[in-house]
Amino acid sequence: MGIAARLTGPLIVGPERHAEGVRRLLASFAAVPPGEPVRLAKKTSNLFRPRASSSSPGLDTTGLTRVVSVDPDARTADVQGMCTYEDLVDATLPFGLMPYVVPQLKTITLGGAVTGLGIESTSFRLGLPHESVLEMDVLTGTGEIVTARPDGTDRERALLRGFPNSYGSLGYAVRLRIALEPVARYVGLRHVRFDSLTALQEAVARIAEERIYDDEEVDFLDGVVFSADESYLCLGRRTDEPGPVSDYSGVTDKQAVFYRSIRHGGPAGSVVRDRLTIRDYL
Ligand SMILES: Cc1cc2nc3c(=O)[nH]c(=O)nc-3n(C[C@H](O)[C@H](O)[C@H](O)COP(=O)(O)OP(=O)(O)OC[C@H]3O[C@@H](n4cnc5c(N)ncnc54)[C@H](O)[C@@H]3O)c2cc1C
Numbered sequence: 001m002g003i004a005a006r007l008t009g010p011l012i013v014g015p016e017r018h019a020e021g022v023r024r025l026l027a028s029f030a031a032v033p034p035g036e037p038v039r040l041a042k043k044t045s046n047l048f049r050p051r052a053s054s055s056s057p058g059l060d061t062t063g064l065t066r067v068v069s070v071d072p073d074a075r076t077a078d079v080q081g082m083c084t085y086e087d088l089v090d091a092t093l094p095f096g097l098m099p100y101v102v103p104q105l106k107t108i109t110l111g112g113a114v115t116g117l118g119i120e121s122t123s124f125r126l127g128l129p130h131e132s133v134l135e136m137d138v139l140t141g142t143g144e145i146v147t148a149r150p151d152g153t154d155r156e157r158a159l160l161r162g163f164p165n166s167y168g169s170l171g172y173a174v175r176l177r178i179a180l181e182p183v184a185r186y187v188g189l190r191h192v193r194f195d196s197l198t199a200l201q202e203a204v205a206r207i208a209e210e211r212i213y214d215d216e217e218v219d220f221l222d223g224v225v226f227s228a229d230e231s232y233l234c235l236g237r238r239t240d241e242p243g244p245v246s247d248y249s250g251v252t253d254k255q256a257v258f259y260r261s262i263r264h265g266g267p268a269g270s271v272v273r274d275r276l277t278i279r280d281y282l
Contacts, residue, residue: 011067012066012067012068013067014068021061021062022063022145022175024063025059025060025064029143032057038059039168040058040061040082041057042058059139061082063080064080064174065084070097072095075179076134076178077091077178078176079175081172081176082111083111084109085103086107089279089282092180093183097180097181098183099132099178100122100132101120102120103119103129104120110173111174113129114136114173115164115165116167121234122220124204124208125211128164129178132178133177134150135147135176135177136148136160136163138159138172139174140170146171183278184240186238186240186275186278187239187275188241189234189275190213190235190273191261191264191272192213192270193231193266193268195229197231199268207221207233208221216235217237218235219237219238220234220236224259232263245275245277245280246276247280248261248280249280
């Protein structure tokens with residue numbers, strides 16, 4: 001825990017600043033007039049459904065958007081509920097670690113993904129975001145903060161179990177301790193073409209079972225369906241082998257668009273290879 005205790009900065013704030021953020025949240029909760037709805041005041045949202053407008057000020061989450069600490073030995077991070085994955089990944093990668101599941105959109109928050117049943121390309125081997133939550137502080141409707149742990153009281157275990165897919169109705173996650181997994185510097189990609197969705201589905205099932213495709217390991221699995229007879233699986237493998245990488249961030253080449261890069265004119269089963277840094281991949 002030595003490094004974690006020393007390392008504070010813009011992204012990793014330490015327990016005292018976390019406690020200050022919680023104090024601000026609780027003060028804003030106490031200020032909600034009786035009978036008014038309680039909601040999060042957040043700058044970003046990734047909900048599909050529209051929200052009813054509300055005149056109540058919303059809960060102050062401004063002090064709850066960072067990582068509290070990273071423990072590289074235990075491979076865990078304590079993360080504030082409204083920390084975006086972009087910031088979370090930037091805080092853990094210097095330790096050679098990543099969250100088990102990193103959703104595609106940078107502004108999705110850890111609390112939002114855990115309560116909203118997130119999923120991404122590691123989920124076939126590491127589950128959904130809530131499955132790597134080791135414990136969680138939740139602000140409940142009574143205004144108390146409950147720490148929910150798998151070995152806690154019946155009430156705490158029920159809160160932990162019921163939280164995924166509850167979308168804030170059981171309370172708001174204020175701090176989450178999550179498991180992290182080691183990364184390599186790069187992700188080697190294979191874009192495999194399919195001309196039948198049944199064949200693609202069968203390949204997904206086989207890879208989920210064996211974690212291998214054509215004798216090569218698969219650490220990351222996702223894909224794109226362009227039409228019923230043109231679809232691709234994008235298979236990623238962790239690697240430290242040095243070599244060139246592509247850049248789809250728009251910084252060096254505005255024309256380079258990732259989803260276009262995976263399409264190729266080869267027959268079913270043909271493969272195009274690519275490489276990204278781990279940060280760009282995530
Ligand atoms: C275009 C698009 C692409 C998406 N892609 C992916 C993807 O690749 N992978 C993936 O996993 N998901 C994806 N999602 C779904 C997304 O993860 C969920 O909608 C998630 O809940 C959004 O989290 P947020 O942090 O943006 O929360 P918000 O949109 O702000 O809130 C979503 C809901 O969660 C509640 N909530 C937010 N924070 C907390 C908290 N700390 N504690 C309790 N409740 C909270 C809110 O009250 C609200 O009901 C996508 C959604 C969209 C619209």
